[in-house]
Amino acid sequence: MNIFRFAGDMTHLISVLVLLLKIYATKSCSGISLKTQELYALVFLSRYLDLFTNYISLYNTLMKLVFIGSSLAIVWCMRMHHAVKRSYDKEVDTFRHYYLVLACFVLATLVNEQFTLREVCWAFSIYLEAVAILPQLVLLQRSGNVDNLTGQYVFFLGAYRAFYILNWIYRYFTEQYFTRWIACIAGIVQTALYADFFYYYFISWKNNAKLQLPA
């Protein structure tokens, strides 16, 4: 565990807490894409299959439980909670995310570290996470103005994988065996997808103005 990896995990945790705060405090999920939340729930469920079989550390297990639990709780809230689901912008959140699931699954069966259930599911979760933010970014562009908590949620979610890239660079130079190329490439693609969001987020922060994404 190095500082970049820890910073990445904490940033990811903050993004989840900000989203939970937004939904709990405002009893609203306006501006949040249910499809991105569903994709993230699938990412964690397919990546943490070895939750009970491959114990690495208490920290590792706790974080996995937090990510699985929070993503399922958010999906449940947005689908079932009477007040929250009313604020869901169904007609704006129209990205066909099932194609993303299919494409990532096909790619995972072709490109993986070993053709075993665990490795194919792991590669699937890595590819899916790289594109999971697309429905959310499309929704933000369509809905124009972004409320603060939603903007912060997306910002921290994008920043966490950037820290992981620094972590992989660090591990590359400090450890012999390093073949995380699947996670590296997908992580770079994932972070690149946030590039324009980061740009407009920085502009709004610099001008102390509301975050506006061009339609």
Add this chain to the structure above:
Amino acid sequence: EGIYHDHDEL
């Protein structure tokens, strides 16, 4: 072993 398989990251 050869290929990195412990998936110790989140």
